[in-house]
Amino acid sequence: MRQFKKSKDQEKKIKINKSLSKNIDEMKETFSYGLNKDFCMRTLEVKFSEYNACLFYYGSIVDGERINTHIIKPLLEQTGDKLSNIVTIENLEEVTDLEKAIQNVNSGKAILFIDNDEIAYAMDVAKFEYRAVSKAENESVIKGPQDAFTESLNANISLIRKQLHNHQLVNEAVQVGERSVNEVNILYIKDMVKDDLLSNLRERLENISIDSIRNIEVLEQHLEERPYSLIPTILYTERPDKATAFLEDGYIILLMNTSSACLIVPVTFWSFYHSPEDRYLRFLYGNFSRAIRLLCFYLTTMISATYVAIANFHSEMIPPDLLLAITASRERIPFPLVFEVLIMEIAFELIREAGVRIPNPLGPTIGIVGALILGQAAVEANIISPIIVIVAALSGLSSFGIPDLSMNFTVRILRFIFILAAASFGMLGLIGALILFFMYVVSIRSYGVPFFSPVAPNFKSSKDTVFRKVLKKEYFRPGFLDLKDSTKRNK
Amino acid sequence: MIRKLLLWLLFLLLLGGCQDRIELEQQSYVITIGIDATDQKGIYALTYQFANPEVGYSASSSADEPPSEIVTVNGSDLLSATYFANSIVSKQITLDHTRVIVVSEEVARSDNFLRIIQSASRTPEIRRKVEIIVSKEKASDFITNNKPLMETRPHKYYQSMLSRAIQTGIIPKATIHQFFQITEGDADLFLGIYATTDQSDNKDDEMEEDQYIAGEIPQKGGPPTQFMGAAVFKEGKMIDILDGEETRIAQILNTTLDMDSFITTIPDPLMPEYNITYHYSQTEEPAIDIQYNKDKPTIIDVKVKFKAEIVAIPSLIDYTQKADDRRTLENAIVKRVKKKTEDLIEKSQKVYRSDPFYWSLFIRKHFKDIPSYEEADWQNNIYPNANINVEYEIDKLEFGKMINDTNLNEVRD
Structure with a gap:
């Protein structure tokens, strides 16, 4: 692991004192010993040098059993020439300044001060509590691995290394945050990824000046270029297999100990559009599901808006039977059609938001309230017409076909913009808004990569965009990443 | 200031567009x-x-x-x-x-x-x-x-x-x-x-x-x-x-109108007191070939290929088995439809002095420009005086799903 020290740290570096009692006082002071209940201190006399020593650690984040058998017991019983030959802990680090020692205690290590020694020893005995690896719930697939990241860095990296047996896969740590110093781990394949991209990312991480970054979800917002944009520029996934697939293609993964997900940079539109299952299913099946998803994108953004545009401005486009049916259903509705559509769309968003927040035992209520009250009763009360229910249900249902949460929000917000555009200028307004939106999206870049590459602008790639090719015919890695090795497979 | 302006612009857009909006x-x-x-x-x-x-x-x-x-x-x-x-x-x-x-x-x-x-x-x-x-x-x-x-x-x-x-x-x-x-x-x-x-x-x-x-x-x-x-x-x-x-014949000959198919009857050529019913359907557009002559009558050759499916033979004559009779039937069908067509063409040439078949489309290519076409005058000059030959040809004669009809003698023994 490479450590990046911040320049600030170097200024207030306090060397470790030779006298143990001074060090003990310093540590007690720093950690408010006595007040701080889980901060522990254990003094002992080490057998091999017969000096007094003191061990500091947080009782709540270390493994007591390991301290006992691998540190205290050998220190009291074993003899030897130096410390590293006595303690049986696998990770032993020598620390010379106090700042570093404090940081080590904070991240779950035990620090050993020995009298007459200017070096303190940090031993990794951390045992943070975390959930066991469980099934991916937000990005579920039918065919494919089911495991998901969990809130433990080691577990997560293990899930990735399990799939990618490559010595070039590097896990680099960068520290972020000033009050609470947390570690962000950058994973990449060293002989593939472009150095510029990597140094750009490192630079951005180092330039984050904030008290603390708790998890990857917060980090995402500190790393993106356009915080006000409708378009996400970093991919967030809880699936290790998806992350590994991106690693193999030369993308960079960011992990933290506190999140059950990872970030992937850079991204294109296609990263949000694809699901890992597309590649696990056979060629035709996978592309079929892509086609359905494309339809989902279209329906969820455009169907309500198209309905508003056609019904309000272009009634001549509707076949007479449908026209008369819509007209008849609207005879007794007191609101304009746009308003009706907005009511239903907002109602659907309400159900959705409430559905996420609602405690599990109350879950079924949402279904009843949503379907019955909004669907049927509103129609019977002549507040909305039945066709609107179909339109809103279609656009709502389609929004679930979009695999990524961020893109899902993009599309859902976009829908309202399109409805307003359609309501003000009909088809003209709708198409105008769509074109403007596309112009904007094409202009977006994520870490220098144009959002619609490799389609526009065109790059050499495996042509895995709207549809994918047969796996045997994928020859190149994405050209827009400018990789050191861009050939997947020789022709 | 800019925000106000943007808000203004938004309302301007929203309200400006709504003027031709109308609810169904x-x-x-x-x-x-x-x-x-x-x-x-x-x-x-x-x-x-x-x-x-x-x-x-x-x-x-x-x-x-x-x-x-x-x-x-x-x-x-x-x-x-x-x-x-x-x-x-x-x-x-x-x-x-x-x-x-x-x-x-x-x-x-x-x-x-x-x-x-x-x-x-x-x-x-x-x-x-x-x-x-x-x-x-x-x-x-x-x-x-x-x-x-x-x-x-x-x-x-x-x-x-x-x-x-x-x-x-x-x-x-x-x-x-x-x-x-x-x-x-x-x-x-x-x-x-x-x-x-x-x-x-x-x-x-x-x-x-x-x-x-x-x-x-x-x-x-x-x-x-x-x-x-x-x-x-x-x-x-x-x-x-x-x-x-x-009307039907006019549509057969008119390439711009598409008629599907129809069922019609002709007198049975061997037993005229009975009718034979057949299903007329056209497999391809009629071929219209115009030979434009400036000084003498223009010659128009029309060739129509069609399919006839015999639906009913009340006379119970065994057309399917006898090649001669079948040929007689074919000729009778062609002759009849040709006769009707010639009647209509004659009527249009003599009485209307123009055609309901939109055939002027086929003569336009013989002229260099519109004035010369107009001068030649399809309506008053070319068409009423043209020699028109209509040929009908049965592309396929079918007899439905049954080959033999009921044998009257066997039924009434």
């Missing part, structure tokens, strides 16, 4: 327009038939309302009268969904027909695929009396009635687009749909099938409306009526 239920949809003459010159009685959206809509409670509302007002053209009609009709009148324009025979035969129908081509509201129906009686009477029993909603009635009748060939497809195309091309004859609700007194039961025009078909039961035959328009004015069979 604020409009009345016209399905049929009727045109009748009045005593005043230049003023017509225009009849509008509005669809009632609530009829046929399942969740609607107003089942007693009529399926349509019919209003007649006077006006000088199709569109201006709609504003006048708003003194009677409660909603904005929309012509976007007009299916047919019904013209009374009286107006169609007058010189002023072109003047009144002209506005239909100018307004974007009336589609070019609206069909022209010529009614024997007044158009307002036709619309009022036309009360179909099953398809009570007018748009559905015209949709299914016209599309089926056009498929069988008893009426032509007669869009105003084609009307203007042919009339302004000033060469050929336009065929309009002929229909009536006025049943004629001199119904002739003895006539052969298809040789009727609307109103003369013997009928018991059903609604009074009959669609049969075609109104012949020359230079934007109606001059004659073709009966159902002639």
Whole structure:
């Protein structure tokens, strides 16, 4: 692991004192010993040098059993020439300044001060509590691995290394945050990824000046270029297999100990559009599901808006039977059609938001309230017409076909913009808004990569965009990443 | 400041666009327009038939309302009268969904027909695929009396009635687009749909099938409306009526009209007291070859290939097994249809002095430019004097799914 020290740290570096009692006082002071209940201190006399020593650690984040058998017991019983030959802990680090020692205690290590020694020893005995690896719930697939990241860095990296047996896969740590110093781990394949991209990312991480970054979800917002944009520029996934697939293609993964997900940079539109299952299913099946998803994108953004545009401005486009049916259903509705559509769309968003927040035992209520009250009763009360229910249900249902949460929000917000555009200028307004939106999206870049590459602008790639090719015919890695090795497979 | 400006711009956009927005239920949809003459010159009685959206809509409670509302007002053209009609009709009148324009025979035969129908081509509201129906009686009477029993909603009635009748060939497809195309091309004859609700007194039961025009078909039961035959328009004015069979032949020879197939009968060539029924269907467009001669009559060769499927042989003659008889049957079919065609061509050359087949399309390539084509004068010069040879050829003769008919002797032993 490479450590990046911040320049600030170097200024207030306090060397470790030779006298143990001074060090003990310093540590007690720093950690408010006595007040701080889980901060522990254990003094002992080490057998091999017969000096007094003191061990500091947080009782709540270390493994007591390991301290006992691998540190205290050998220190009291074993003899030897130096410390590293006595303690049986696998990770032993020598620390010379106090700042570093404090940081080590904070991240779950035990620090050993020995009298007459200017070096303190940090031993990794951390045992943070975390959930066991469980099934991916937000990005579920039918065919494919089911495991998901969990809130433990080691577990997560293990899930990735399990799939990618490559010595070039590097896990680099960068520290972020000033009050609470947390570690962000950058994973990449060293002989593939472009150095510029990597140094750009490192630079951005180092330039984050904030008290603390708790998890990857917060980090995402500190790393993106356009915080006000409708378009996400970093991919967030809880699936290790998806992350590994991106690693193999030369993308960079960011992990933290506190999140059950990872970030992937850079991204294109296609990263949000694809699901890992597309590649696990056979060629035709996978592309079929892509086609359905494309339809989902279209329906969820455009169907309500198209309905508003056609019904309000272009009634001549509707076949007479449908026209008369819509007209008849609207005879007794007191609101304009746009308003009706907005009511239903907002109602659907309400159900959705409430559905996420609602405690599990109350879950079924949402279904009843949503379907019955909004669907049927509103129609019977002549507040909305039945066709609107179909339109809103279609656009709502389609929004679930979009695999990524961020893109899902993009599309859902976009829908309202399109409805307003359609309501003000009909088809003209709708198409105008769509074109403007596309112009904007094409202009977006994520870490220098144009959002619609490799389609526009065109790059050499495996042509895995709207549809994918047969796996045997994928020859190149994405050209827009400018990789050191861009050939997947020789022709 | 910039935010205020943006907000302003947003409202400007939102409000600026809304001016031509109209809700569906604020409009009345016209399905049929009727045109009748009045005593005043230049003023017509225009009849509008509005669809009632609530009829046929399942969740609607107003089942007693009529399926349509019919209003007649006077006006000088199709569109201006709609504003006048708003003194009677409660909603904005929309012509976007007009299916047919019904013209009374009286107006169609007058010189002023072109003047009144002209506005239909100018307004974007009336589609070019609206069909022209010529009614024997007044158009307002036709619309009022036309009360179909099953398809009570007018748009559905015209949709299914016209599309089926056009498929069988008893009426032509007669869009105003084609009307203007042919009339302004000033060469050929336009065929309009002929229909009536006025049943004629001199119904002739003895006539052969298809040789009727609307109103003369013997009928018991059903609604009074009959669609049969075609109104012949020359230079934007109606001059004659073709009966159902002639209409069919005109459509066979006209490459711009597509007729599907029809079932017809001929007298059995071996036992003329029985009829043979066959299913005529055309496999390909007729081949029309025009040999243009500047000084002597132009020669027009027409070759029609068709498929005949014998549906019924009441005489029980074994045509399927005997090659000679089969040939006789084939010749009889060809001879008969050729005879009918020659009759119609002769009529058009002598009486109408122009063609209802839109053949002027095929001679245009022989001219360098439009003035020279106009000078040659298809309508008055080339067509009436042309030598026209029509060849029919049975591409395929089929006998249905059974080869042998019932053997009468075996049944009655």
